[in-house]
Amino acid sequence: MTAVIALVAGLLFGLGLLLSGMTNPGNIIAFLDVTGAWRPSLALTMTAAFAVAFPAFTVARIRGVSLRNLLIPQSDRFRIDRPLLLGSAIFGVGWGLSGVCPGPGLMLLAGGDSRAYIFVLGVAAGVFAAGRFSRLRNGTVTGDVRTNRPTA
Amino acid sequence: MGGAAIPVWHSLAGGALIGAGAAVLLLFDGQVAGISGILDRALHGVLGEQAWRVAFLAGLLLPAVILGTGPVSWQASPGVLGLAGVLVGFGTRVGSGCTSGHGVCGAANLSPRSIVATVTFIAVAIVTVAVVRRVTVT
Numbered sequence: 001m002t003a004v005i006a007l008v009a010g011l012l013f014g015l016g017l018l019l020s021g022m023t024n025p026g027n028i029i030a031f032l033d034v035t036g037a038w039r040p041s042l043a044l045t046m047t048a049a050f051a052v053a054f055p056a057f058t059v060a061r062i063r064g065v066s067l068r069n070l071l072i073p074q075s076d077r078f079r080i081d082r083p084l085l086l087g088s089a090i091f092g093v094g095w096g097l098s099g100v101c102p103g104p105g106l107m108l109l110a111g112g113d114s115r116a117y118i119f120v121l122g123v124a125a126g127v128f129a130a131g132r133f134s135r136l137r138n139g140t141v142t143g144d145v146r147t148n149r150p151t152a
Numbered sequence: 153m154g155g156a157a158i159p160v161w162h163s164l165a166g167g168a169l170i171g172a173g174a175a176v177l178l179l180f181d182g183q184v185a186g187i188s189g190i191l192d193r194a195l196h197g198v199l200g201e202q203a204w205r206v207a208f209l210a211g212l213l214l215p216a217v218i219l220g221t222g223p224v225s226w227q228a229s230p231g232v233l234g235l236a237g238v239l240v241g242f243g244t245r246v247g248s249g250c251t252s253g254h255g256v257c258g259a260a261n262l263s264p265r266s267i268v269a270t271v272t273f274i275a276v277a278i279v280t281v282a283v284v285r286r287v288t289v290t
Contacts, residue, residue, distance in 0.1 A: 010211020122237020
């Protein structure tokens with residue numbers, strides 16, 4: 001059942017990315033290009049996503065368990081540390097260079113785009129490098145493969 | 153550039169679907185729709201009770217497989233794209249999230265951590281685009 005719900009959630013998410021045009025790198029760069037031909041579409045999409053997700057996250061935070069009584073892992077909402085800032089800045093450089101983030105990158109690959117595989121291979125290499133980096137730093141695995149904690 | 157402007161209702165309805173996907177996963181499964189984290193753990197082959205991650209990715213990719221992704225205007229050469237991919241993969245794991253995990257879910261959870269992350273990656277991306285414009289124009 002958990003996997004069936006996850007499949008439906010993924011479908012909604014993927015259809016939303018397609019409909020909003022956020023799988024097209026040109027549309028992402030158009031939002032980020034504030035000194036050029038700026039277009040606000042991404043901000044509209046983020047606002048609509050927030051409007052729908054906010055009540056759900058608020059209810060979930062208060063309840064502490066899902067509607068199927070599955071425990072919702074609590075994230076450390078206030079931990080603002082160097083890995084968070086450094087990692088987000090590095091992601092920002094990659095996102096600004098390409099106009100692609102992980103979800104759309106995977107979707108472009110699945111859609112059969114011949115160039116997307118270069119990006120996704122890069123992402124996979126970066127993910128594995130980050131695992132090594134965090135083990136070197138503090139002897140633990142980033143992203144909590146072991147503890148299954150939420151990452152955001 | 154990115155071709156024709158996107159109709160406003162596409163932006164809003166698409167965003168609502170994205171928010172609905174995140175809401176369904178959280179309300180019923182108690183999980184956060186952070187794509188970089190889901191991908192990370194799916195790549196590491198941690199399955200079993202985590203099979204929901206593979207199911208979520210399958211759902212995410214199915215529309216692209218069936219409908220295609222429409223017009224794609226790439227903004228970077230293949231070499232830059234590969235480098236960008238490495239930075240995206242590395243950065244999102246060190247920073248524990250990407251546009252979906254921090255930008256959609258974390259922000260909707262009013263998490264200061266995610267809001268700081270989101271402001272950081274959007275600001276850095278805006279500066280990156282401005283620098284790329286300057287370098288490529290002159």
